[in-house]
Amino acid sequence: MAKVNNIVSLSPCLQVCLILALFTFHFALFTPDANAADTWDTRASAPASVGNGASLVCPASGDTIYAFQGGITNTFWGYSISADSWFVRAATPASVDEGGGLVYPGSGDTIYALAGNATTGFWGYSISNNAWTSLTSVSGNVMRGGALVATGSDTIYAFQGNTTTTFWKYTISTNTWETKAAAPNYTNYGGSLVYPGSGDTLYALEGNWSTGDAFWGYSISNDTWTTKASTPAGVNYGGGLVYPGSGDIIYALRGGTSTNFWAYHISTNTWDTKAATPTGVSYGGALVYPGSGDTLYAFAGNTANFWGYRLPPASNSAGLLQAIHGGMSVIGVAPGETMTIRVTDTGVNTNPTVAETFTITMINLGSGEQETPVLTEKDTNNAIFETEFRFSGNSADNGHNSGKLYIQPGDTVRMRYTDPGDVGDSQIVNAVVNAVLDGKARNADTEVRQGDTAVIMAFSVTNDLPKDNASQTDTITGLQVNIILSPDTVFVPLGIKLWEDTGILGLLEPADILGDSRTLVSGVVNFTFAPRVLAPGDTKNFMVTVEVTDTAPVDDTIDARILKAAATHVLTGDAPDTDMNSMGVLRVISGRPKVLIGIAQDTIVTPASYGGAANDTIPGAAMTITLRYDNDGGDTAVNFVLTAKIPQNAQLGTGADSPAASAFLMPHVGATAAVTVMDDSGNVVADTDPNAVRIKWTFTTGVPPNNGDAVGVVDAVTSDNDAGYVKYKVYIK
Known part of the structure; x- marks a missing residue:
């Protein structure tokens, strides 16, 4: 650099360097703000590329996200949110691939996992011990479309995937699986499950690309599925769902190498589009919310790319007023019912550290009686306010602000909610009082x-x-x-x-x-x-x-x-x-049956009462059981045999009380019956044998055809040509 006539002259190299620096400075000015809402940013890459079965989970509100690598590997990682760094955890018991998944039930030391990979493997991972344990396997091979979701500290639900409609429930405390109502259609690549933190409904993506825009709700209490608004386009591999801990929105990746990212609004059953992902999401795409904060995390899939997504701030959206009974929104009530009155409104959630309260008005339009129940926020920051309210059928409860609203069938109950901070945000629900x-x-x-x-x-x-x-x-x-x-x-x-x-x-x-x-x-x-x-x-x-x-x-x-x-x-x-x-x-x-044997059972306990409810029993009480039979068919029933099980904790009568006693045998006219007592293996034993569990009556002649009495009705205790009965007596031990 030289100074000529007080003018600074720059060397060519410095000129180029300065221009480059200025260009870099201006470029930095227009780089997207990593802290802006509805934006994606890049985090530390995973230690290796992820594949099918990759999954993410974060226990409670901790600093560590756990992840399957998937892609037929047994690699399991941890990611420190605060340090933005990855570390290796204990390898899984077997390889994880399509259908692999992770879930945390909200509390405790264990993360639960499906292996996928066309296996039935299901495991538990101890966070404190960094160790895996095999749990009860699922009943079918899990593949693409397999998914997990927890709805509480003791319950997990799962899709089998593999182009099936199979849907399971796992109970943690008993380590058992049971099959629930089948999904409306089979799940495939992109099948996913999510639970919005509370309520009776979990949500699911069908997956399957060309036809995979189906989105469903599942009622936990009713074990039934309903169809929700379809996704904006078909979902494929890498598709997934996540709930951000509070509010009215579920977020979804479309997958299938697309950059589509959507938001589903629970209260309005509608979708809208959010900021596109930095690159297309493919095999192994996954989402997770760490339990607190304003950031979701995601695998891009088929690469080591790992991103953060800054959530939009909660808006003061219009409130939603619901009357809920049996987990379902209703527009009818009945005298004596207790209902959940719920308002969902982010605008009322003014303090995220306090469970706030407010009142609604409720009026019986027939009588004019008015109540003002108080609704309390279910969590400090979820904007869902509820109360349990009783509708009374007792006229003694009539009167303003009695805590119960007296109603009769034919009345109409009007519930009105007004946002305390926005009087323009008001909603009315009318509920008709049903017949009893x-x-x-x-x-x-x-x-x-x-x-x-x-x-x-x-x-x-x-x-x-x-x-x-x-x-x-x-x-x-x-x-x-x-x-x-x-x-x-x-x-x-x-x-x-x-x-x-x-x-x-x-x-x-x-x-x-x-x-x-x-x-x-x-x-x-x-x-x-x-x-x-x-x-x-x-x-x-x-x-x-x-x-x-x-x-x-x-x-x-x-x-x-x-x-x-x-x-x-x-x-x-x-x-x-x-x-x-x-x-x-x-x-x-066509064709009336040739033989139609009807059988009925009567039981008499004596004495009938011991000072309590009728038929209360104590040791020594007698129970006489009558088996009646009646042939309503058109032909004789040959080789007729009756068997009966001796009740548990009961001793079969003997002697005059034996099932072979004449007073206890009234077969059809012209027949006799041989009585044998057997143990659990079918061996004949004595009446007094403690191993006796079953009685068999073998009749010497067949039961004749219907004699003209009512078809489909077993005759009363009587003996005639086509009907008869046998008895046996037991004593409560």
């Missing part, structure tokens, strides 16, 4: 043979009031049933019967008949009967049967539904569901 009685169809028969009787409809009626409303009994006094027939279906004179199912469900007993009708007017049959009283919490079970002729056309169908139920209410309101279907049609099939 509730009907529910059960599974019935699907086929009826020519000349036979079958259950076309089985259903239950419940008084939904809880048992503490003892005065609120209801009665059901009649039913109107619509029988939907093929044009040429014909009934025998016995026609259609209504039964109260009082014993073993599905067993037709003569004493259970409430109505017998041969009259169909425009396909409708009416039954009236003596009132059936339902106290709060009680359930009555009913069945409707039909009998078709020997010549009923094969493949004709019969269906039924309840049109109307007559009931007398202590409270006002309608009767149960007015359109309760039979859950399937009954189809006529």
Whole structure:
């Protein structure tokens, strides 16, 4: 550098260097801010490239993220968030590949893992001991689409993947698996699970690229799946889900070498697009939230790239008001029900270190009674506010701010929420008060043979009031049933019967008949009967049967539904569901069975009571069990044998109380029966043998065909041509 006439002259090298420095300075000014929200930044690369089965997990709010390398390796790493550095942990018991996954249940010392790689391996990793343990294996090979999620300290759910719909539940305390409701479709590459920290619903990606835009919700309490809003595009390998610890949003990687990154809004069931990933996400892509802070972490997959994503700040979004019963949002209530009233609103969560509270207003539009329940934030920073509120059927609870809202069927309850900091953020939910009685169809028969009787409809009626409303009994006094027939279906004179199912469900007993009708007017049959009283919490079970002729056309169908139920209410309101279907049609099939043996069981305990509830028993009490049988078929039942198990902790009667005693044997007319007592291996033993577990009656002659009595009904305790009974007595040890 030289100075000429007070002007500094730069050498060519210094000029170039200065220009370069200025360029570098200006470039730095426009580099994205690593601290800006909705942005990605690069973190220390993993020690090696990751592949299929790579996974990330972070226990609680610690500083360490744990990771599978995947790609048919047994490599397991730790990553220090504060130091931005990786270190090696104990190798897995076997190689991890497609379907491998990690999950932490929220507390404790153990991380849980699926091996994937077309195996059933399931392990536990002790954080403090840096050691792996093999746990109970899953029941099928896990591959692509396998996934894990924890919904609490004792429960984990898993997809098998491998193009199956299999979905499992694992109970940590018992180290056991059970199969739950199948997913709506099979899961494949990108299949993933996530739980938003609280509530009844976990969420799932289907995966599978071209058709893999399905997104589902799973109700934990009901074991059922529902379809949610589809993802903006199909999800493939590297796809995944993560919940950032609080709020209304679940985040998702699309995978499949794309840079797509999305946010799902739980309250509105909608998706939107967030900042694209720095490069495409491929095999081994994964997401994790470390339990605290404002950053998600991610594997890019198929490389060693590892990123951080800065979460957008919580916005003052509109609040969501829900009335929840049984884990589901509802728009109806019933007297005596307790409901969860929930508001989700980030705008009310003004202090992230304190569980805040506020009130909503609730009014019975019929009576004008008003309550102001207080909602409390479930966590200090999750913006979900709840309270448990009781709707009373007791008029003594009527009055403002009594802590319970008195309601009757037909009333409307209005709940109003207003954001204390934003009066424009207000929401109203109206809930109609339901009738006290509730009907529910059960599974019935699907086929009826020519000349036979079958259950076309089985259903239950419940008084939904809880048992503490003892005065609120209801009665059901009649039913109107619509029988939907093929044009040429014909009934025998016995026609259609209504039964109260009082014993073993599905067993037709003569004493259970409430109505017998041969009259169909425009396909409708009416039954009236003596009132059936339902106290709060009680359930009555009913069945409707039909009998078709020997010549009923094969493949004709019969269906039924309840049109109307007559009931007398202590409270006002309608009767149960007015359109309760039979859950399937009954189809006529050919050929009445040649032999149709019906068996029923009666049990009498003596003495009947010991100063407590009826049928309480003490050592020495006697229990007499009667087995009744009846042949309703058209042919003789030959080689007829009955067996019965001796109840546990009971001693079989002997002598005059022996099952071979004449008073205990009343077979069908003309028959006798040989009685043998056996142990668990089938060996014949004495009545007094402590190893006796089973009784067998072998009849000397066959049971003759039906003698004209009701088909499908086991005769009462009697002996005739086609029916008989045997008894045995045991004593409680």
